[in-house]
Amino acid sequence: MTDSAHFTARAAELRASAEDVLTRVTRQAQALDAVKSRSGTVQGSATSPDGQVHAVVDSTGMLVGLTVAGRPDLGPLIVDTVRTAAGRARGEVRALYQGLVTDGLIKKVPEHVPDAPPQLATPPTPPPVRPRRVADEPEDEQPAGFQRDAW
Template sequence: MNDPAQRAALEARNATLRTQVDSMLANLERQTAALREAQAEAVAKTGSATSPDGLVHVVVNAAGIVTDVRFAPNAFERNTPEKLAQSVVRVIQEAAVDARGQAEAAMAPFQQDVPDLPDLFPGAPSLKDLLPTPAAPPLTPPKKPDDDEPRDSMMERNDW
């Protein structure tokens, strides 16, 4: 390769490739930083829910772990322990769904148009098929209080 014209053409192509690789690396660094920010935002999300009667309020973190439970001052006067427990479970589930929705919304821009292995390597197994997607927790409606059912206070009941 003693021909100066060929050498100059090769150096020009190499420079172009270097510029493209540098641009791709810079873009990757920007995307990685944005992904880290979105992950931190998703992890910081909390969900909350309040029972329809306003007696129970729950806050959960992005993992669905309860971080706060508050009862209205008259919560124990207006419910049996069973009914209050059902209400607590329902509100926790609603708060967890809220937190998960917020976390998924923070990550949504990074989950769109992401290539899967078969897109890159024909015949490769799909990662989407290998990784289970978390299902929403079942929302179990609390039993409706019967008007004829006596309303025992928590102090009168000790069968738990």
């Protein structure tokens, strides 16, 4: 085989190998994109053994729904409170990484650092708190030295 034929054959082998690699990489990228897209819509849910509480979380574990039997007002209030707390924690973590970006130690905030969760469209109104009356307190929970009859 002449040098020219050898180079032509080798070039054909390299071209075929490169096409195989490109095909595999393209398939992997498409599969990864599909999984990323679907994983963002995954939700998990669970109900307590007694059926009193039902919770729903998104793909990151963020609480997105909560139902408490007999208290329809309580679930949305808890969800909003948890989302607010998570947003604050996530904001602090993002700020720590942003400081590294500002100092030139890293180029960007890593993708795994989540953004703050979006706030609910209409924050729930907390239920009114009914103060306990003295008559509601059991006798054995009275402070030491307290005598109700002394009034």
